[in-house]
Amino acid sequence: MGRKQTTQHVLEELPVPGDGQCVAKVVENRGGGNYVVQVPAEVNWTDEPTLLVSLPSKFRKLIWVKRGSFVIIQREEGKTKIAGEIVHVLFLDHIKHLKAQGIWPAEFEPNPPSAKDGESDESQSDDEENDDDLFVNPNRQYDEDDDDDDDE
Template sequence: MSKVTKRKHVMNEALWDDYELPKENQNVVKVLKSKGNNLHEVTTPSGEEYLVSMPTKFRKNIWVKRGDYILVEPILEGDKVKAEIVKIMNKDSIKYYKENNVWPKEFNEAKKEIKTDEDNIFVNTNRKNVNVYESDSDSSDPSDSDDDGGGDNDK
């Protein structure tokens, strides 16, 4: 099988275009960070944190980043690594899980905490702010006024 064909089959298997509900031993978890060597630290809806491994067939074909949701299946032989990745969740699969009431409610709560206030907008400190407004006390300084009688216009 060629590299391209293998990658196509692996991507289809990982993303599962035909949506399937998780089996009773599978769990949805959130990726916290990558630990290297195809290991990722995840958190469960209950708050438990542990390591999961990326199966060999997914390596170099699929990437997982912080904040992604994945479906994992527990492995019995590991002490530190407690599960293996089965599926990387995308927007459509998350929506399907929510419609079937399989999605953990704890992960819904995390989405609501994100605020869209203007205070959270990034401020570029590398440029001067053109719209700097001076206070009224600075503009009423008597040394800046033209009616003081001094200056170059005296004859």
């Protein structure tokens, strides 16, 4: 698969973890295409909650994986230090798809669902439509008084 086809495959496909695969959260970049990932508690691969996995060379200069990203990993037996390989890097659309399928681990939910008496399903849907996912440039200064000048 060429570079263009790999990019299309990563961006357009909606992956689902298969046998020997699970969703994991990137905790640390060790360099050389190796990452430490946090595995959900429900996955009983090892006693430790973190694993060292590698990113295949076909993705290395194509996709950037940073701390806090979510990936799908494939468990590999027989290797000593590297416990698996990153099969797919998940973007927001992929995460929404996995949540809709009911596959997303509850451990990785930002705000675990709590059963409050006064809370309704409408307030939860309003939270999903929030614009918190939008990028804010930290290098630009925003003047908070801009809105007040319009009222005068």
